[in-house]
Amino acid sequence: MGEIQNQLFILVGALVCLNYLLKYVKFFKYFLLRLWNPLPKSFFRSMGEWAVITGAGDGIGKAYSYELAKRGLNIVMISRTLEKLQAVAKEIEQTTGSHVKIIQADFTKDDIYENIKENLQGLEIGILVNNVGMIYNYLPCHFLSGSDEVQNLIHCNISSVVKMTRLTLRGMEIRRKGLILNLSSGVGRFPWPLYSIYSSTKAFVCMFSKALQAEYKEKGIIIQVLTPYSISTSMTKHLNPNLITKTADEFVKESLDFVAVGDETCGCLAHEILAHLIDLIPSWIFYSDALQNVFLTHWADYLKQNSSIQ
Template sequence: MEAFQHQLLTLTGALICFCILVKCIRFMKCMFAHIWSALPQTFFQSLGEWAVVTGAGDGLGKAYSFELAKRGLNVVMISRTLEKLQRVASEVEQATGRKVKIIQADFTKNSVYENIEKSLQGLDIGVLVNNVGMLHNPFPCRFLNGPDIDENLINCNIISVTKVCNTLFIYVTSIIKGLILNLSSGLGTFPCPLYTMYSASKAFISTFAKALQAEYKAKGIIIQVVAPYGVSTPMTMYQKPGLITKTAEEFVSESLDYVTFGDEIFGCLAHEML
């Protein structure tokens, strides 16, 4: 019995050491990204002329739109509020000199995808950022005490990812290259009570995207899950940025340097440590 316990403890210790080693390697890759796997300056432009960003009106979507435009891509911005889209699109065009196309779409409704597909026809699309999402409730609450918006959350956080991927795959797979970033959350990497619906929806994104990458990796398409923890956005009620909580601009700029770092990343060095 003692021999078995000793072997069990040894095996457990070895597994813990292995997990720590993997974590350290990921950390070192992020810390020395420009040495470990530096992206060519023309990497994003080589994928296509246009990037498509959902939930682009503010927060991470707005930051992705700006950063991808800075890296040489024209941007299709998709979001619900037309006035906000028009304002941000104008800012992106003036700041970067790139073309911007806007599509108004409320992803809580399943009737928007036909118009999105028509609006994207004829564009050389190389990058998709599946960013749109919503919280079931901005404050922690038990499942039965939350607002009755389950269908809206499922449509916005889950159905939108599958539908937009399905639409964009027509363009991406036809050119045998491309990048699809699926925004999940650190809260989707483990069961998260009091944010049950949100956590579960983000876990779906992670599983879906990883399976999709396994299916299409051989075609040269990068499909990556980005699972941030604290980012200061309207969804997080603009938490004060600090060591862990990043501004949307900081997070996006760093995360785009890691697009070749595997099927799932946390997006920045600080979040890799968690």
């Protein structure tokens, strides 16, 4: 019996060491990719003629639209505000020479997908960026203190990812190539108190993306979930950029260099380092009342002082 226990402990120890080894190997890929980029310049255009980006009128979606157009793709921009779409589309066409198609759609609604499907008909879609998302409580708060209108959040953060993927994945499967980037969040990597609803919706994006990648990677399709932390956009009230808080343009350019890293990435080196540091915090500390009080006071004050919150 004692011999079996010793072998069991050795096996568990070996598995733990292997797990950490794999994590560090993945982490150091970020440094290696800064020395040489394994992706050829034609990689993104080789996926297909068109890239579809949701939430494309502003922030990260706008940045992906510009960057993918620069890399040779025609762009389908989908967002709620028609005026923003028209202005950004005109700029992209004038500066990159790519064709841009716009689709006005409000992703808090569930009756928009038939119209989107009709507008995408006949396009060779090689890349989908499921970027659209929303948050009700930008400042940390307890669940019962937040908004009761959670259905819009579920439609925008969860249903949009599932339904847009269904609209585009079939063509990728037939052509046996394609790239799907799903924007989750660092707060979706594990339960995050005081952002419980938002964290849960982004956790769904993580699990959905990883499951799909396991199903379709043998068919030549890359499905990657991005879990960034702080990015300065209208959703984060234009938080002041710094070493950790990236601008949308900075994040997007860096994230596209890491599509070969694996099924999950923070999208940029600074956030990958931050994620590893957060992983070192014991759960009993992270979920303690004391740390939650810090978030409710000091973190909330920092957000107010360094963003456009009035």
